[in-house]
Amino acid sequence: xxxxxxxxxxxAGLGLVERLARAMPLLLVPVLVMAGxxxxxxxxxxxxxxxxGLAMGMMIFIMASGLTLVFGLMDVINFGHGAFISVGxxxxxxxxxGLGAWTGALSLxxxxxxxxxxxxxxxxxxxxxxxxxxxxxxxxxxxxxxxQILVTVGGLIVIEQMIQxxxxxxxIFLTRPEMLKGAVIFAGAAIEKYRLLAVAxxxxxxxxxxxxxxxxxxxxxxxxxxxxxxxxxxxxxxLRVVFVGVFIAGSALAGLGGVMWGLYQEVITAxxxxxxxxxxxxxxxxxxxxxxxxxxIGALLVGLTQNYVAxxxxxxxxxxxxxxxxxxxxxxxxxxxxxxKAK
Amino acid sequence: xxxxxxxxxxSTMLTLILLGIFLCLALAPFLFPGVRSLExxxxxxxxxxxxxSYDLLLGYTGIxxxxxxxxxxxxAYGVALASVHMERGFGALAVGTVxxxxxxxxxALVIGLFSLRVRAIFFAMITLAVAAxxxxxxxxxxxxxxxxxxxxxxxPRELTPAFRLGEVAGVKINxxxxxxxxxxxxxxxxxxxxxxxxxxxxxRVLQAIRENDFRAEAVGYRVVWYRVTATCLSAAVAALAGSxxxxxxxxxxxxxxLSFEIMLxxxxxxxxxxxxxxxxxxxxxxxxxxxxxxxxxxxxxxxxSVAGVPLLPDLLNPDRWLLWLGVLFIxxxxxxxxxxxxxxxxxx
Numbered sequence: 001x002x003x004x005x006x007x008x009x010x011x012a013g014l015g016l017v018e019r020l021a022r023a024m025p026l027l028l029v030p031v032l033v034m035a036g037x038x039x040x041x042x043x044x045x046x047x048x049x050x051x052x053g054l055a056m057g058m059m060i061f062i063m064a065s066g067l068t069l070v071f072g073l074m075d076v077i078n079f080g081h082g083a084f085i086s087v088g089x090x091x092x093x094x095x096x097x098g099l100g101a102w103t104g105a106l107s108l109x110x111x112x113x114x115x116x117x118x119x120x121x122x123x124x125x126x127x128x129x130x131x132x133x134x135x136x137x138x139x140x141x142x143x144x145x146x147x148q149i150l151v152t153v154g155g156l157i158v159i160e161q162m163i164q165x166x167x168x169x170x171x172i173f174l175t176r177p178e179m180l181k182g183a184v185i186f187a188g189a190a191i192e193k194y195r196l197l198a199v200a201x202x203x204x205x206x207x208x209x210x211x212x213x214x215x216x217x218x219x220x221x222x223x224x225x226x227x228x229x230x231x232x233x234x235x236x237x238x239l240r241v242v243f244v245g246v247f248i249a250g251s252a253l254a255g256l257g258g259v260m261w262g263l264y265q266e267v268i269t270a271x272x273x274x275x276x277x278x279x280x281x282x283x284x285x286x287x288x289x290x291x292x293x294x295x296x297i298g299a300l301l302v303g304l305t306q307n308y309v310a311x312x313x314x315x316x317x318x319x320x321x322x323x324x325x326x327x328x329x330x331x332x333x334x335x336x337x338x339x340x341k342a343k
Numbered sequence: 344x345x346x347x348x349x350x351x352x353x354s355t356m357l358t359l360i361l362l363g364i365f366l367c368l369a370l371a372p373f374l375f376p377g378v379r380s381l382e383x384x385x386x387x388x389x390x391x392x393x394x395x396s397y398d399l400l401l402g403y404t405g406i407x408x409x410x411x412x413x414x415x416x417x418x419a420y421g422v423a424l425a426s427v428h429m430e431r432g433f434g435a436l437a438v439g440t441v442x443x444x445x446x447x448x449x450x451a452l453v454i455g456l457f458s459l460r461v462r463a464i465f466f467a468m469i470t471l472a473v474a475a476x477x478x479x480x481x482x483x484x485x486x487x488x489x490x491x492x493x494x495x496x497x498x499p500r501e502l503t504p505a506f507r508l509g510e511v512a513g514v515k516i517n518x519x520x521x522x523x524x525x526x527x528x529x530x531x532x533x534x535x536x537x538x539x540x541x542x543x544x545x546x547r548v549l550q551a552i553r554e555n556d557f558r559a560e561a562v563g564y565r566v567v568w569y570r571v572t573a574t575c576l577s578a579a580v581a582a583l584a585g586s587x588x589x590x591x592x593x594x595x596x597x598x599x600x601l602s603f604e605i606m607l608x609x610x611x612x613x614x615x616x617x618x619x620x621x622x623x624x625x626x627x628x629x630x631x632x633x634x635x636x637x638x639x640x641x642x643x644x645x646x647x648s649v650a651g652v653p654l655l656p657d658l659l660n661p662d663r664w665l666l667w668l669g670v671l672f673i674x675x676x677x678x679x680x681x682x683x684x685x686x687x688x689x690x691x
Contacts (some may be wrong), residue, residue: 077464140677147676149407149467150610154673157607161666165657274603278475281468318483322476325469329457 025336029300036308047189049307055195057303058202059264063257063276064283064295065209066250072226072290072339074243076138077145080152081254081280082273083159084126088255089262089272090167092122093174103177111177115263122259123252130251134244156274163270171269174262198260206296213292222246226290226339282321286328288335297336346535348542352622357687361622364629368527372520373512385523387632388530389588394612395537395624396580402619403541404573405553406459410470411609413477414451414578416601418443418585420481420488423595426496433499440586444579451578455571478601493596502590526587533580538621540576549573604665608635611668614675617682626683639664
């Protein structure tokens with residue numbers, strides 16, 4: 001019998017530097033907010049910009065979360081996701097315009113009720129549409145990335161054109177419900193009420209998603225499926241069914257995002273989803289494919305950067321997102337918090 | 344056969360079609376006199392090159408890019424900017440063309456190094472984002488690029504209708520005709536070059552990567568290097584096609600060379616013609632450009648004839664022709680993945 005090899009295991013905990021390096025993605029948002037404060041200087045404009053950046057980020061997160069999960073679970077990349085954003089916006093805004101008496105009233109209950117109804121209608125329609133889209137467009141091309149990209153782009157075009165057939169080719173202008181107009185003054189900064197609402201909705205959704213993923217069985221299956229789908233199937237779960245559910249939920253969230261974005265911009269066009277998709281893709285890439293938390297951080301970073309840069313040097317705002325993506329990919333080529341192994 | 348790099352059409356029908364297209368394009372000014380048909384012929388020539396260069400990426404290497412119009416636009420704007428700022432002459436055209444192609448290749452290199460290193464699917468998303476940013480940039484920086492209005496510029500007098508040489512068989516020989524043959528000759532050369540590339544050992548490696556990148560890496564080929572090189576080559580050729588387009592039109596603008604719609608047209612042409620066959624580009628581009636020119640008129644007439652029926656006139660409105668393109672696109676990816684050339688070769 002030979003003697004045990006001579007080694008002394010070290011039990012030291014992580015040093016401060018290592019801890020910081022691990023938490024870096026999470027720290028990026030506060031760091032960026034601080035940097036913004038230093039660069040901008042005045043508290044009031046910094047506060048206004050930060051809130052609008054956060055609001056924008058939250059809305060992008062709502063649209064991006066479904067996409068990143070769908071990719072993580074089934075390795076499906078859905079370029080048609082943007083169509084759900086547009087459809088959601090058109091359905092929701094149509095409902096709002098139909099409820100003119102509610103949105104025009106000076107009552108918070110009626111106003112919020114109208115928005116809730118609009119959101120509800122939009123989510124149902126886009127959820128159903130997502131279900132159909134998955135069956136007709138995506139299912140025949142599982143496992144073939146090339147065809148997936150081509151076919152979902154085709155689907156995006158068809159849905160966008162159908163919007164133009166149904167609602168006409170012109171953009172639709174709208175005004176927000178009475179109680180959501182205007183701004184509140186806080187510490188000398190004017191903060192639009194609607195932006196506060198958007199931040200609140202985004203935060204609630206994020207917390208809700210965290211709870212579903214961390215505390216429920218379905219969340220456990222989804223997370224396990226993202227990490228190792230074959231193993232989950234071997235344990236007897238029908239991942240396909242879970243996947244369809246996630247796809248529908250993701251589409252419905254895109255619809256929600258569409259309504260909120262439409263109310264934010266106060267104008268909707270059939271091409272808005274396609275434009276948002278560019279931001280959504282940037283968020284999904286810098287967050288790390290398949291990671292909801294990564295998408296959340298990425299969305300906040302994109303929203304904040306865009307608002308700060310637009311204020312500081314308006315000329316650069318056009319390419320600030322590309323710059324952000326480049327910087328993050330140089331630092332972490334897989335994105336900040338990648339879940340899916342590189343294939 | 345050496346000219347075709349040993350890659351024969353491999354189907355009698357396809358040979359006849361290709362020969363027909365070649366003869367029609369070569370003799371277009373004499374067979375179909377008229378301004379509009381010459382425009383169509385030049386457009387077909389340029390799109391054949393553009394689509395073939397895209398096929399090098401999509402069909403041969405298996406990479407989806409949404410930035411091909413961006414490279415096309417780089418070439419076009421290169422020629423336009425050089426012509427605006429330099430003396431009128433062939434020197435400006437040459438400088439603009441070379442600068443555009445080099446810029447396109449460099450940009451492709453940067454994008455490729457960033458995205459192809461990790462996974463090919465990043466590339467599709469990143470090119471979409473970059474192409475959108477460039478399109479916005481071009482329309483915003485109106486001091487340099489002319490913004491939405493684009494740029495009109497002057498080309499050497501020898502290439503304009505004002506330069507007259509005489510008449511042959513009832514057809515006026517003028518600068519426009521010379522310009523057409525410049526476009527035709529350059530397109531033919533670029534096409535043969537692409538055919539040479541895909542049939543070289545380099546092209547074989549690309550196909551191996553398309554079929555199974557993991558195995559190609561295991562055999563010892565550096566997949567990233569091949570993918571990036573293919574991207575750069577394809578971008579440079581697209582930029583050259585863009586330069587030809589700008590020389591032919593004497594105008595560049597965001598709608599004519601950078602719009603996402605052109606990107607969709609290219610995708611459709613590749614898929615209809617047949618992915619992974621350079622000849623597919625010829626067939627696809629020819630059919631598509633002809634259809635584009637004459638189909639919209641047909642749709643307008645159809646819309647009028649069903650004017651009373653609800654919804655149908657809206658569906659058949661010529662402005663909605665993208666809708667039908669999209670449907671056609673999905674159907675051809677599902678049921679027609681090898682395209683026309685694949686079908687014809689399959690029968691032979």
